[in-house]
Amino acid sequence: MTTSAGTERPLAHTRVIDAGSYRVTVAAGLRQQFARVIAEAAPAHHYAIVSDDEVAPLYVEPLTLALAAHAPVSVHVVPAGEGHKTRDTWARVTDGMLDAGCGRDTTVVALGGGVVGDLAGFVAATFMRGVPVVQCPTTLLAMIDASVGGKTGVDTAAGKNLVGAFHPPAAVLADVETIATLPLPQRRSGLVEAIKHGVLADAAYFARIESELPALLDADPSVTLETVARSVEIKADVVRADEREHGRRKTLNLGHTLGHALEHVSGYALLHGEAVAIGMVLEARIAERLGLAEPGTAERIQGLLRRAGLPVARPPELPVDSVVDATRLDKKARAGRVEYALPARIGAMAGEDSGWALPVDDQLVHEVLA
Ligand SMILES: NC(=O)c1ccc[n+]([C@@H]2O[C@H](COP(=O)([O-])OP(=O)(O)OC[C@H]3O[C@@H](n4cnc5c(N)ncnc54)[C@H](O)[C@@H]3O)[C@@H](O)[C@H]2O)c1
Numbered sequence: 001m002t003t004s005a006g007t008e009r010p011l012a013h014t015r016v017i018d019a020g021s022y023r024v025t026v027a028a029g030l031r032q033q034f035a036r037v038i039a040e041a042a043p044a045h046h047y048a049i050v051s052d053d054e055v056a057p058l059y060v061e062p063l064t065l066a067l068a069a070h071a072p073v074s075v076h077v078v079p080a081g082e083g084h085k086t087r088d089t090w091a092r093v094t095d096g097m098l099d100a101g102c103g104r105d106t107t108v109v110a111l112g113g114g115v116v117g118d119l120a121g122f123v124a125a126t127f128m129r130g131v132p133v134v135q136c137p138t139t140l141l142a143m144i145d146a147s148v149g150g151k152t153g154v155d156t157a158a159g160k161n162l163v164g165a166f167h168p169p170a171a172v173l174a175d176v177e178t179i180a181t182l183p184l185p186q187r188r189s190g191l192v193e194a195i196k197h198g199v200l201a202d203a204a205y206f207a208r209i210e211s212e213l214p215a216l217l218d219a220d221p222s223v224t225l226e227t228v229a230r231s232v233e234i235k236a237d238v239v240r241a242d243e244r245e246h247g248r249r250k251t252l253n254l255g256h257t258l259g260h261a262l263e264h265v266s267g268y269a270l271l272h273g274e275a276v277a278i279g280m281v282l283e284a285r286i287a288e289r290l291g292l293a294e295p296g297t298a299e300r301i302q303g304l305l306r307r308a309g310l311p312v313a314r315p316p317e318l319p320v321d322s323v324v325d326a327t328r329l330d331k332k333a334r335a336g337r338v339e340y341a342l343p344a345r346i347g348a349m350a351g352e353d354s355g356w357a358l359p360v361d362d363q364l365v366h367e368v369l370a
């Protein structure tokens, strides 16, 4: 079927998740309706689309044409990759918007993965002291994680995400068909966060991912749709309960204390999801050693990640000492012990009494890494 800006293809199935102040809409083919939904959720006199140079050639033109029926549109394309999630790029996009005549009545549209989402979100948070942003995520990671929760920001030489703002989107629009063009390693890496959501909140969801893994890796639209929707529900529930990360939101850090350390020591050769996959297995093992997790929890997580083609053990070229040292760079380090979010079993986290953050001695971390 051919579609143009004026004719909308009816969608077979749409899921809408209430994320508090905004809604997340997930559907296959939703990009045909992006412009209309953006214009409804965040009406403006100018739309500034921010995308990167890998996503823009695939998806920016139809959106630009369709949005132009509502108001003037400017397109701001940044180079792809985490290396460009910087203040420098923020300044270039912001200057580009000023040059294009954007004012206070502008809506920013983030079209891309988590890098574009975080960057464009931060541009929106700061432009004219804050204008609306609509997140249109095109990676699995961005759909189920980065676009939900309102965190935006950029990296600095001192570390990732060190400068930013809370700026919840006006809406999140996820077209799961866009996952078909996403390279397999990126798809796998995004799946890790979905598996994490199963571990931390929903055993039945974890089991569903186990049985639907081949379809997910294949980017099957209806299986991807249900997975994105369930993950968004879980993340939105957790975030709603704890918008500013004083308590339950810490459970979302499962796999990330060691994951971030491994990512850092690898010089970012490991993809985020790959590092978190290893981190999740090792942290589940720590939880078992501490008697916090049901025996077999780490084994089951490891089995699923391995079947998904993800790494599950520390790469030997990353020295144990360096990884342990790197856990101290984490914001969660306190007085000689580093805090972890640890599982109790598949579907539940440990540590409710201690605010979901459990201090672990370096010695034990050493042993598990070795
Ligand atoms: N704000 C949050 O709460 C939050 C949560 C998790 C992660 N993040 C951030 O998200 C970022 C990682 O996001 P990511 O994994 O999406 O990486 P990314 O944005 O770099 O995208 C990965 C690669 O895929 C390409 N791509 C994107 N969509 C595509 C598509 N549909 N088809 C083909 N290619 C496509 C991109 O150009 C890029 O090269 C990190 O900066 C991380 O800090 C933020």
Ligand SMILES: [Zn+2]
Binding pocket: 145, 193, 256, 272, 276
């Ligand atoms: Zn993550």
